[in-house]
Amino acid sequence: MGSGDSVGEPPDGPARPGAFARAWAKALAGTSYLPMTHAQLETLLQRLTDQLAAALRTEPLDLRAGHRVATELVASHIASAEALGRTVEVIQLRLVRDLDLVADDIADRMARLLAAIATGYARALRDRTLDEQEAIRRAALIARADAERALRASEARFRHQATHDPLTDLPNRTLFAERLAAVCTAHRDDVHRVGLCFLDIDRFKRINDSYGHQIGDRALVAAAHRLSRAVEPHLVARLGGDAFMILVERSTGTGDVVAVAESALAALAEPVLVGGHDVTVTASVGVVERQVAGTTPDDLWRAAGSTLHWAKSAGGAGWALYDAERDNREQARQALSAAIPGGLERGEFYLDYQPLTSLQDGSVLGVEALVRWQHPQLGVLRPDSFIGLAEETGLIVPLGSWVLAEACREAVGWSAATGEPPYVSVNLAVRQLRRPDLVQEVCSLLRHTGLPPNRLQLEITESMMMSGAEEPVRTLRALADLGVRIAIDDFGTGYSNLAYLRDLPVTELKVAGEFVRGLRAPEAADERILASLVSLAHALDLTVTAEGVETVGQAERLRAIGCDAGQGWHFGRPAPADHILARLR
Amino acid sequence: MQRPDWAPETIDVERPSVARMYDYYLGGSHNFAVDRAAAQAMVAAVPEAPLMAQANRAFLRRAVQFLCEAGIRQFLDIGSGIPTVGNVHEIAQRHAPDSRVVYVDVDPVAVAHSREILAGNESATVVQEDLRHPERILAHPDVRAMIDFSQPVAVLIVAVLHFVGEHDRPAEVLRTLRAALAPGSYLVLSQASDDGRSEAERAEAQKVYQRTDNPLWVRSRAELTAFFDGFELVEPGVVWVPQWRPETPDSAEDAERAVFLGGVGRLGG
Ligand SMILES: C[S@@+](CC[C@H](N)C(=O)[O-])C[C@H]1O[C@@H](n2cnc3c(N)ncnc32)[C@H](O)[C@@H]1O
Numbered sequence: 099m100g101s102g103d104s105v106g107e108p109p110d111g112p113a114r115p116g117a118f119a120r121a122w123a124k125a126l127a128g129t130s131y132l133p134m135t136h137a138q139l140e141t142l143l144q145r146l147t148d149q150l151a152a153a154l155r156t157e158p159l160d161l162r163a164g165h166r167v168a169t170e171l172v173a174s175h176i177a178s179a180e181a182l183g184r185t186v187e188v189i190q191l192r193l194v195r196d197l198d199l200v201a202d203d204i205a206d207r208m209a210r211l212l213a214a215i216a217t218g219y220a221r222a223l224r225d226r227t228l229d230e231q232e233a234i235r236r237a238a239l240i241a242r243a244d245a246e247r248a249l250r251a252s253e254a255r256f257r258h259q260a261t262h263d264p265l266t267d268l269p270n271r272t273l274f275a276e277r278l279a280a281v282c283t284a285h286r287d288d289v290h291r292v293g294l295c296f297l298d299i300d301r302f303k304r305i306n307d308s309y310g311h312q313i314g315d316r317a318l319v320a321a322a323h324r325l326s327r328a329v330e331p332h333l334v335a336r337l338g339g340d341a342f343m344i345l346v347e348r349s350t351g352t353g354d355v356v357a358v359a360e361s362a363l364a365a366l367a368e369p370v371l372v373g374g375h376d377v378t379v380t381a382s383v384g385v386v387e388r389q390v391a392g393t394t395p396d397d398l399w400r401a402a403g404s405t406l407h408w409a410k411s412a413g414g415a416g417w418a419l420y421d422a423e424r425d426n427r428e429q430a431r432q433a434l435s436a437a438i439p440g441g442l443e444r445g446e447f448y449l450d451y452q453p454l455t456s457l458q459d460g461s462v463l464g465v466e467a468l469v470r471w472q473h474p475q476l477g478v479l480r481p482d483s484f485i486g487l488a489e490e491t492g493l494i495v496p497l498g499s500w501v502l503a504e505a506c507r508e509a510v511g512w513s514a515a516t517g518e519p520p521y522v523s524v525n526l527a528v529r530q531l532r533r534p535d536l537v538q539e540v541c542s543l544l545r546h547t548g549l550p551p552n553r554l555q556l557e558i559t560e561s562m563m564m565s566g567a568e569e570p571v572r573t574l575r576a577l578a579d580l581g582v583r584i585a586i587d588d589f590g591t592g593y594s595n596l597a598y599l600r601d602l603p604v605t606e607l608k609v610a611g612e613f614v615r616g617l618r619a620p621e622a623a624d625e626r627i628l629a630s631l632v633s634l635a636h637a638l639d640l641t642v643t644a645e646g647v648e649t650v651g652q653a654e655r656l657r658a659i660g661c662d663a664g665q666g667w668h669f670g671r672p673a674p675a676d677h678i679l680a681r682l683r
Numbered sequence: 684m685q686r687p688d689w690a691p692e693t694i695d696v697e698r699p700s701v702a703r704m705y706d707y708y709l710g711g712s713h714n715f716a717v718d719r720a721a722a723q724a725m726v727a728a729v730p731e732a733p734l735m736a737q738a739n740r741a742f743l744r745r746a747v748q749f750l751c752e753a754g755i756r757q758f759l760d761i762g763s764g765i766p767t768v769g770n771v772h773e774i775a776q777r778h779a780p781d782s783r784v785v786y787v788d789v790d791p792v793a794v795a796h797s798r799e800i801l802a803g804n805e806s807a808t809v810v811q812e813d814l815r816h817p818e819r820i821l822a823h824p825d826v827r828a829m830i831d832f833s834q835p836v837a838v839l840i841v842a843v844l845h846f847v848g849e850h851d852r853p854a855e856v857l858r859t860l861r862a863a864l865a866p867g868s869y870l871v872l873s874q875a876s877d878d879g880r881s882e883a884e885r886a887e888a889q890k891v892y893q894r895t896d897n898p899l900w901v902r903s904r905a906e907l908t909a910f911f912d913g914f915e916l917v918e919p920g921v922v923w924v925p926q927w928r929p930e931t932p933d934s935a936e937d938a939e940r941a942v943f944l945g946g947v948g949r950l951g952g
Contacts, residue, residue: 130710131737133744133769136930175768178710230712234703234765237796238715245791 115140118188118196119147125188129180142174150189150211151197159207164214165221172222182219186212263336265315266322274335274343278395281347285390293346293355293387296402297325297362300380300414302340309375316372321379328365329358343402346387352419355387359417380415382406387420401425435487437473442500446472449504450672453681454523454643454665457657462514462682464521464555466665467505468672469497485527494527501525503543508675510549514682521583523555528562532569537576544580551581557608559587563598571602578603585643589631596634607635611646611666617655629659636660701846702764702793708736711767713796731940736842738941739873742924743841744769746871746947749917749928750837751778755869757836758784759826761814762843765793766800771839772807782806785829787820789813814843815851817859835867835950842943844874844910845899854910861913866952870914873924873945877901907944914948921946 115123123140126132132139146167153163171177171185189212194204201207261273269277281292299321306314318340325342326334333345344362346355362383369378384405386398401420409418441447451465471479488494502524509522530536544551556577562570563586578584585606586599590613599607609631616624628644635642644656647666656664670678699721703714707722710733714722726732747758756779760771763786775782786797786809797809808829812820820826830836838860847853861870877884908921919926923938924945 128734128737131740131768133740133773175710227712233799234713234715234792234796237713237799238792240799241791241795244795 115144116147116196118192119144121192121196122147122185122188125184126176126181129184130175130178133175142170146170147193147197150193151199153211154193154199154201154204154207159210161210161214164211165218168215168218169222172219172226177223177226179223182216182223185219186216189215263322263338266319266336268322268326268342269333269335271335271337271343274333274337274345275395277333277345277347278398281345282390282393282395282398288389288391290390291349291351291388292390292393292398293349293352293358293385294398294402295329295344295346295355295359295362295417296384296386296406297342297344297359297381298383298406298410299340299366300382300410302379305377305379309373309377313373313375313377317370317377317379320370320372321366324365324368324370325362328361332358349387352385352387355385356417356419359383359385363415363417382409382412382414383417384409385417385419404428431487434473434476434479434484435491435493438484438488438491438493438497441471441473442496446474447497447500447504448472449501449508449675451522451675451678452665452672453520453670453678454663455669456663457653457661461517462520462678463663464523465675465678466523466557466672467501467525469501489527489529492529494529495533498525498527498530499539502540506543506547506549506554509553510547512675512679512682519553520678520682521553521555522549523557523583523585525587526556526558531558531562531573536573537580540577540582541580544582552583555583555585555606557585557587560589560591560595563602575603578605588645596638599635599638599640604640606641606643607631608643608645608665609661611644614644614646614648614652614656614666617652625655625659628656628661632660700790700792702788702790705736705842706765706767708733709740709767711765713765713767729942731942734940735875735942738924739842739943739945740769742873742927742943742945743771743839743871744774745928745930746839746841746945747771747774747837748778749947750869750871751775751782753869755835755837756782757830757834758782758839759787759820759830759836760784760839760841761787761820762840762846763788763793763797763809764790764842766797770800772801772804776806780806783829784808785810785826787812787814787826814840814847814856817856821860821863832863833865835865835869837869837871838864839871841871841873841945842875844872844907845901848898848900854912857910857912861950864950866950868950870911870948870950871945872907872910872948873943874907875899875901875942876903876907876944878904878944902944904944907946911946911948913950915951917947917949 119140122143123136126139126143134142149163149167153160156163171181176185190208193199194208261270261276262268263270278292278294281290285292299318302314302318305317309317322334322336322342325344329344332347335343335345337343344358346358349355363381366379366381369376371377384402384407386401386405388398404425405418405420408421408424409416412418448470449467450470451467453462454464454466455461456463469481469485471484473479485494485497488497505522505524509519512519514520533539540554540556543549544554558574574584583605584603585608586604587608588610589607590610609628613624613628613631616622617628632642641662643663643665644652644661645665647653647656647664647668649668652666653664653668670681697717699717703718704722704725706713707719708726722732729735750758751774756775758771758775763771766786771786772782772784775784784807786794786801786807788794788797788809788811791811794809794811801807801809806829808825810820810823810825812823814820821832840857844853847856857870904921908916911921919928921944923941924943925938925941927945927947
């Protein structure tokens with residue numbers, strides 16, 4: 099090999115690498131990464147050697163051969179400054195000698211060929227470098243664009259997650275609140291109106307209970323999709339559970355929003371088939387519609403909430419429209435009930451008493467304690483304006499305890515000119531009666547005040563006894579065993595079932611004022627009813643007190659019937675204890 | 684609100700990338716000034732760095748050639764880098780045009796560049812994933828579309844493992860990959876090693892590595908050999924990369940200067 103390289107006839111086909119090609123290959127080793135085997139490199143270089151030799155021999159010298167060889171080197175990734183230097187060196191040192199090239203001007207030819215190689219190589223390398231720089235820059239741009247797109251997508255996904263309900267994919271409370279706030283800040287003029295429909299599925303818990311949560315969830319999803327389709331393009335949000343809120347952004351009046359509520363209800367009315375069950379639901383909607391100016395998102399939410407509550411308490415399956423007056427009333431009641439604990443603490447409550455007068459001799463047998471509230475802003479409030487509230491909220495328990503204690507405390511000091519001082523009659527609420535410690539409470543009150551048990555009467559309503567529960571009956575027995583009197587208040591307004599009275603430790607019936615008002619003419623139906631009531635009560639060993647006695651005539655008739663006592667304006671209005679007591683002396 | 688962990692990172696080409704530094708060592712121009720500066724700092728400390736890269740790349744070429752001859756037609760090249768010259772798909776598809784290659788890299792620029800290069804190649808693709816999450820690589824739809832795991836596959840993890848520290852459980856990563864492979868599959872590993880170095884040299888190298896963003900986790904021959912657990916090493920086992928089936932005897936001289944140890948293992952059964 100090597101010396102076989104002939105100058106005259108270039109061999110056919112790939113020549114075996116000669117000494118020069120091998121030396122060249124060795125010179126290139128390590129100049130840069132060469133993606134080929136050493137044998138492949140030698141073969142390549144042999145081909146290029148042949149081209150160079152041919153060029154040197156050809157007349158005139160073809161410098162393009164130098165460019166071609168250089169370009170091919172770079173294209174074969176023999177592309178580094180070092181590779182060029184080594185190439186120039188090895189060609190200059192060995193090519194002429196190894197290939198036995200002889201010509202007069204060989205030095206001159208070699209110089210020009212090397213110049214052509216160097217030029218061609220530098221050009222090719224420069225182009226390659228620029229291409230690679232462009233490619234990597236493009237890749238960086240693409241990568242950055244991809245990353246930004248992915249970031250935006252993930253942000254969008256994140257935002258979607260943060261503003262949508264995962265179960266139904268409806269907007270959630272956050273998104274709804276944002277939109278509502280935007281509407282309320284954007285249109286503070288006097289033309290824009292806005293509406294809300296607060297929708298809640300009626301008794302949804304029953305669906306979960308009877309079909310399981312999975313079916314319940316699927317029914318919710320179905321309902322959610324129907325809803326949003328039915329009220330398009332209005333925003334529907336799921337607030338959680340089975341509650342949804344619809345935003346009507348450009349209302350022209352109540353009718354618009356009511357129409358949306360009706361479409362929503364209609365959409366839910368059709369049964370949905372989930373998991374083989376035909377699930378039918380109804381819903382209640384609270385509708386609020388008003389001018390944007392002068393309202394706030396909070397006001398709207400609250401109003402929609404109250405209105406939904408009205409729709410629910412009206413039996414559900416329908417909508418209710420916001421009513422400012424009703425809302426104000428309810429809010430005032432709310433405020434009043436919230437003020438009860440403070441009022442108790444500050445001693446704003448006090449008791450008035452109304453006499454229960456014997457129809458036989460006109461003596462005062464007892465007095466009914468009636469609670470009053472000296473409200474700092476509203477003046478003196480009568481029980482009908484706050485007892486109902488207190489019963490709803492449970493505040494009746496502390497209030498009732500206070501009344502009981504106060505009544506006992508005052509009554510113990512009373513004395514009469516003749517005979518027994520009057521007993522004090524105190525109303526007892528259901529919740530008080532249900533408390534397990536009531537007997538204990540009464541017991542210790544009597545002990546602490548020293549009030550004889552028979553001078554305390556507890557009034558309960560007949561409805562309290564109708565529930566059939568054992569517990570209150572047991573409590574009443576225990577109280578009666580203490581010696582306390584038990585009266586049934588407002589008798590005649592409920593079921594008026596005399597049968598159960600036989601089994602109860604009751605001592606007195608207080609007949610409701612309605613019957614007394616009917617006592618105008620003799621032989622009126624009310625009088626006959628009263629008469630038989632009285633005789634039945636007497637048969638059961640109960641005394642009868644008539645409430646609401648306003649005239650002498652009524653008092654006369656009641657006496658004639660055999661009624662034991664009367665209470666009402668005719669006998670004396672409620673007044674502070676000392677007023678009543680003054681009459682006893 | 685806190686960004687959830689699936690939010691992607693943005694691209695920062697102001698920081699050197701090991702993929703582009705490696706391209707620079709190999710004589711490529713797919714790199715930026717930061718990469719060149721970092722690579723030059725490395726060369727100043729370890730003058731053989733370019734030679735190491737070249738020797739490693741040559742090992743990769745010989746290993747792929749060997750695998751082609753062994754009949755392998757599916758390649759999973761993890762930590763494939765910037766496709767400079769002598770890429771796996773070029774070698775494999777020259778040998779057998781139906782060879783299928785999936786490139787995997789964490790570097791988004793390397794991946795974008797690979798995607799450009801591979802545009803129009805039906806039998807090669809690239810996915811952006813992390814070797815440290817092999818289960819994600821194995822489950823990736825593009826990987827699944829290209830590679831039939833019921834047939835032998837060659838998994839190449841060449842010059843990558845030294846970026847994976849022990850806390851990233853490389854042995855577990857390799858176990859997970861192995862479990863997905865059919866008998867007759869191959870594993871090709873290479874990584875930087877400090878075997879045979881003096882304590883002083885080790886300390887010196889350690890100092891250099893510490894300065895870069897990607898500290899190197901050099902390993903001994905025994906440690907690299909242990910990564911082939913479950914595979915049978917083919918001749919000559921785990922050696923300095925120039926010694927692995929050299930094309931000419933003299934190319935294996937001074938082999939330990941290459942710093943890289945490499946080997947190829949076959950999954951039996
Ligand atoms: C030195 S290059 C090796 C390229 C090619 N395998 C070779 O040997 O010629 C290392 C490559 O591994 C990538 N890399 C580093 N850590 C990685 C990881 N955890 N998962 C995937 N790729 C990784 C880098 O982005 C870089 O492209």
